[in-house]
Structure formats: C-alpha cells, structure tokens
Amino acid sequence: MSTQTSGRPVEGSEGRPSRVAALWQSRRVRWGVAVVLDLLIVYVLWQVLSATGVLPSRFFPSANAVVERIGLLLTLPAFWAAVWATMQSWIIGLIIGCACGTLFGVLLGSSSRAYRFCRVVIELLRPIPPIVIIPIVLLVLGVTLQMKLLLIFQGIFWVTLLQAIYGVRGVDPVMLETAKTYGMSKLRRFFMVQLPGSLPFIVTGVRLAAIFALVVSIVAELVGGAAGLGNEILKAQSAGDDRTMYALILFTGLLGVVITAIFSALERFVLFWHPSQREVAQ
C-alpha cells in the first residue's frame, strides 16, 4: 500500500549488520515481507485445516484446489467476459457519477442560496441505499448496462456532490478576500482559488466513489442478474461448484485491492502539494 520513498540513505553500508536493519527501514520492504508472510500463513493454515477436516470438505475445498481453479479461470474467455462486464459498468458509472457529482457540487458550493435551496432534497436522497431502487429500475430498464449505471449513479453521486460542496465552501476566506483585493475577476477567482482549494476534497470523494461503485456493480449483478463477477459467483454457488465460487470471490477481492491502491495513490498524488488539507479532507 505504502508508496513512500524506499531509497533512504543506508547508514554504514560497509557490510555491517545494519544493512538488513537499513533495508528494514523501508516501509515498502516491511510491507512486502508482511504480504508474503500472510499469503504463506493463510495458505498453510487453509491447507492443513481442510486436510485434517477441521474445515468440512462439504463447504471448503482445499487451498490447492482453489488456486488451481484460479489458474484455470484465467484461461477462460467466459471469465474475462464477466470481469469486463463488471469493470465496464464500474468505469462508465464512475465517470458519469463523479462528473455529475463534482460539477453540481462545485456549482452548489459556490452559492450559499442555491445550496440551501437543495439541501433538504440532498439530505433526504443521499442516505437511500442504491439497492432500494433496484425493483423499479429493473422494471423500467430491465437487466441492462443502463440498470447497473443508474444504481451506481445513486450510490456515488451524493458522495462526490457533498465532497465538492464541502471543498468549495471550505476554501480559506482570507485567500478569497485577498484574490478579490488584487482585482481578480469572479471567474478567475473560481478557477485559481476555489477549484484548486477544493481539489483535495473532490479527490477523496472520487476515491470513496471508486470503491463503492465496485460494490454496487456486484450488488446489481447479484440481485438484478446482470452479467458480471457477482452473477458468476452466485451461479457457481447454486450449481454447487464451490471451487469456482471461492476462486471468483478471491479474484474479486484482488480487483478491490487494485482499485483501492490506484485511487489511494491518485489521492496522495493530488494531495501532495496540499498537505494541510489532508486531515480535513477525511
């Protein structure tokens, strides 16, 4: 996870025992060692527990069998079609949801009157879980990509909207006043002060949205029956194909890890010039 600088100066690298210690100083190395250890622990534990029957074989195939199944899945076009179906709705939904949420958020954030006009509706619609509207969305749109996109939209629009509103409203008033005093036009103030000032909030919103969009995609596939990993997992379970079910779940987790890592890195990259906002942007 941590992409901190690994190239720290190595003190006393003349073959002294501190070499290992110096390597240990790097967060990346420590993280890597922990990952390898964890993989080993989980694998050995799973293998031993299923071989000794502590994990009943009725429910738990051996770790080896699941790993083999992941290898097999990676060669199947049907598997990649499911991955693509999930990722397609994820990325399109993410782009639409974040674009709309950020746009409206920035607009509402710059006008206190407009924000108050919409506040009650936002507060009422925001906490409605996307899963709630599945029945009606299924009726109107059927089992389609649009159905998934609408659910993802309900899931992430409000998060990005609120982050953008908070971001724009949270810009240091002294900075705004200063810009005004220097005779900056309203448009220029918006692009030079308000937008950069709210960027940390917006990026945090986008990161949260990216993770949640995947969750909603999976939900739409489980409940709505749309093509994708969620649907494949459910199908494997009802067909009694436990190995495939475990393999697909583990792979879905990997997808989640990759998305989390990419968007955390993006957040760090954008926040890097704005460290003071980090705590507030939570």
Add this chain to the structure above:
Amino acid sequence: MNTIGRRTGAVLWELILPVALFIAWWVWSVQGENMYFPAVPDILNAFGHTWFGSGFTEHVLPSLRNFIVGLALGTFFGIVLGIAVGRVAWLRWLLSPIIEYARALPPPALLPFFILILGIGPEMQVGVIVFGVFFVILLNTIDGARSVEPTLLDVSTVYKIPRWYRFLRIILPAASPQIVAGLRNGISLAVILMVVSEMVAATEGIGFFTLQSQQNFAFVDMWSGMMLLAIIGVLVNLLFTVLIERPVLFWQRGASGNG
C-alpha cells in the same frame, strides 16, 4: 420581528424544492400514465395497511433484528480486535495485508459464500452484515488506537494506572472519533447488506417482500416497500447523527479544547 421573518423565510426557501418535487410526483402519478409508477395516494394507503398490520411482525421485525444484531456484533468485535491490533506494533505489521485485502473485498461478493455455509435464514444474513461491518470498524479502530497521545500513556504508566482503566479512559476515548467515523460507513453498509441478503436469498424481510411484490406485478406494494426501505435509510442516518456522532464528537471537542 425582523430576524423571525428572515428565519421563516430561510426555512421556507429550503422547503420549496422537496415540497414541489413531491407534489409533482403526486400529480404525475395520479394521471396513471405509467403502470410501473402507481398513484401516490395508493402507495401511501398500501404503506399504512402493509407495514402497520401483519407486515410489521412478519417482515419489519426480522429485518431490523438482523440489522441490529449484525451491526452490534460487527462493531463489538471490530473495536476489541482493532484496539488489540492497533496497540501491538508487530501484530499490526503482520496482519495489515490481510485486513487491507478483506476491507477491499466488496462484502456483497461474499453473500454466496455465506449462503453455502449457513444456508438460507437469519444466520446467513447476520453473518454477511457482521463481516461487512467488522472490517470497516476494525480498520478505523486500528487507526484510532494508533493515534493515542503518547504523553498520556507515559503519564498513566508513571501513575501506575491499571491496564483496564487505561483502556477505558485513555485509549478508547482517543480512538472514538475514528470509530464513530467508521460506524457511519458501517451503518450504511449494514443497511445495504440487509436488503441485498433479503433480496437474494430469504423468506422474510422488507427486501424480500419488495422484490417479491415486483415479481408478482404488485407495484403498489413494491413502492410501499421501497418507501419503507428509503425511510429506514434516512432514519438510521439521522439517529446515528443525533444519538452517537454528536455526543461523541461534542465530548471530543470539549476534551481537546481543555487539553
């Protein structure tokens, strides 16, 4: 007089949009142009006799029970283990990849796994909610427990303050803002998982009733179910803010102000 006038003006300004939208929905739906969108008065009528009648014990209570039990168990284990892991550096180092992985795994993907090992029933639904909530709370508690002011711990060591007292009065309060932040996400997730599990595999619950009504073309009942779920989503959020977030954060603000 003037301020009162301005305040009512402000409140009215905030209420224009929601009221207008509701009236628009009402007027449009009464015309009956789309069979998927029944008239609002019919929905309200169905809402009354479905959820205040037998539906309450049949569907609402099981849903809320699963929600509360799952949320409580997940939160409890998340806090206890989170503080243990957060205060022990080597444990945190060793377990963080597993925890990060479990946190990144979309919880609904585990629903079929829980159906497999627990079958269809409340255990399965509670299991999914516990899993989802647990990792959200765990990660936040670990972060919170790490951020305890070291001076406070040193002082408590010097004054020989017992371990349990230190846990209750120093570590837990210091971690509480993070735990509360995690709880907000955990609650939203718990509502989603409650409904998803009911819609995919259950014989009772509000989510089950709603999807069942949809499949039976009972669109009025379906809308009354969706309305109740939406109200639960809003209400749970509101209760959280009023009963948990405000007291804890108020306390926290006071404490940091004095310190």
